Amino acid sequence: MNPASISHHLDDATLLAYAAGTLPEAFDLMVATHLSLCDVCRAAAGAFDVLGAAVTLDDAPCAQMDAGSLQSVIAHLPDMQARPLRAKPAGIIPAPLQDYIGGNLDAVRWRPIGMGVKQAILKTSGTATARLLSIPAGAAMPDHGHHGTEMTMVLDGAFRDEDAYFARGDVEIADSDVHHTPIADIGADCICLAVTDAPLQFDGVLARIWQKIIRI
Amino acid sequence: MNEPEDNRHASAPWVEEMHLIRDLHDTQAFARLFEHFAPRIKGYLIKSGADATMAEECAQDVMTTLWRKAAQFDPARASVATWIFTIARNRRIDLVRRSRRPEPEELAWGPEPEPEQSEILETQQEAAQLAEAIATLPAAQRSLIEKAYFADQTQAEIAAATGLPLGTIKSRIRLGLERLRHAMKVSE
Numbered sequence: 298m299n300p301a302s303i304s305h306h307l308d309d310a311t312l313l314a315y316a317a318g319t320l321p322e323a324f325d326l327m328v329a330t331h332l333s334l335c336d337v338c339r340a341a342a343g344a345f346d347v348l349g350a351a352v353t354l355d356d357a358p359c360a361q362m363d364a365g366s367l368q369s370v371i372a373h374l375p376d377m378q379a380r381p382l383r384a385k386p387a388g389i390i391p392a393p394l395q396d397y398i399g400g401n402l403d404a405v406r407w408r409p410i411g412m413g414v415k416q417a418i419l420k421t422s423g424t425a426t427a428r429l430l431s432i433p434a435g436a437a438m439p440d441h442g443h444h445g446t447e448m449t450m451v452l453d454g455a456f457r458d459e460d461a462y463f464a465r466g467d468v469e470i471a472d473s474d475v476h477h478t479p480i481a482d483i484g485a486d487c488i489c490l491a492v493t494d495a496p497l498q499f500d501g502v503l504a505r506i507w508q509k510i511i512r513i
Numbered sequence: 514m515n516e517p518e519d520n521r522h523a524s525a526p527w528v529e530e531m532h533l534i535r536d537l538h539d540t541q542a543f544a545r546l547f548e549h550f551a552p553r554i555k556g557y558l559i560k561s562g563a564d565a566t567m568a569e570e571c572a573q574d575v576m577t578t579l580w581r582k583a584a585q586f587d588p589a590r591a592s593v594a595t596w597i598f599t600i601a602r603n604r605r606i607d608l609v610r611r612s613r614r615p616e617p618e619e620l621a622w623g624p625e626p627e628p629e630q631s632e633i634l635e636t637q638q639e640a641a642q643l644a645e646a647i648a649t650l651p652a653a654q655r656s657l658i659e660k661a662y663f664a665d666q667t668q669a670e671i672a673a674a675t676g677l678p679l680g681t682i683k684s685r686i687r688l689g690l691e692r693l694r695h696a697m698k699v700s701e
């Protein structure tokens with residue numbers, strides 16, 4: 298892995314909300330997966346943790362603890378854990394995403410959604426959704442717009458849209474005004490993690506019916 | 514027992530206590546941390562919407578976690594306050610969601626030498642400088658930043674929390690990550 302090769306990063310607003318703990322679970326998953334691959338954003342997220350501590354703990358209102366609280370905690374202190382040595386997981390799926398898949402790429406339960414494209418919806422709480430997408434090399438995703446924010450991160454292969462090229466670790470952030478047609482790079486199938494806080498809108502009647510069936 | 518407030522102005526506040534806990538299982542050091550941080554954690558949780566009973570329980574949990582994970586605290590990577598903040602924030606999310614928040618991959622830690630004293634000091638001082646910078650912000654800007662951490666809402670303009678020395682902290686953390694990755698490659 299070469300972190301320097303990532304050229305499309307998460308935005309500060311998202312990293313700040315991740316540090317604050319106010320993102321929907323699907324977006325937390327996106328951030329944790331990206332940070333596993335990107336030291337630039339990992340450092341930025343770390344800086345927002347420092348800011349969070351300064352705002353919430355260093356200079357913030359105190360609430361008195363109950364009487365006997367300290368004694369009770371000391372009486373029940375657990376054994377200390379040794380520092381865990383967690384080995385880097387094998388394969389292309391970073392650890393936080395593996396937790397949601399229940400394994401590596403071979404554990405994904407794909408469902409075909411037409412034209413060779415496959416998806417797997419990952420279970421997250423709240424209204425935002427997370428899914429894995431597999432797009433055949435050289436194929437296009439259906440043209441679609443967005444109600445809300447959609448983030449798509451490449452895990453394997455690459456795709457391009459009208460504006461830019463996205464390879465492993467790159468995140469495309471599309472807001473409601475973006476209307477685009479991503480095309481997978483010809484070299485290999487493109488595997489992506491996509492999260493959105495609102496359903497996608499597909500153009501055309503057929504695409505809309507299709508959308509109902511596959512519940513994107 | 515030392516006066517806890519004295520530690521706030523030390524060059525590396527509370528790091529000594531963390532080492533006493535880790536190396537000697539020192540409950541007096543733990544008590545000093547508890548007296549300083551537990552009421553602040555409880556205040557943070559109440560301000561984030563928890564009721565007093567829940568906040569009390571949760572603050573106790575956070576302090577218990579601090580004890581259990583004392584060996585994982587690395588003063589070259591975070592101040593004690595920052596580390597405690599991340600534990601408290603994650604605990605708050607656990608309560609709301611009833612599932613663990615997804616965390617980035619751990620950078621694999623080999624058998625690792627104690628961090629350099631200078632690295633520890635730099636990390637600790639930058640956290641302290643940031644806290645000072647926030648204290649001097651105009652009220653409007655300050656409240657914008659607070660909203661981001663206390664209110665359960667999305668934010669656009671808050672990310673423009675500029676004027677704060679976050680850039681230096683980011684570069685320091687990046688430097689630390691690069692060193693760590695380099696060390697991992699060498700040991701492979």
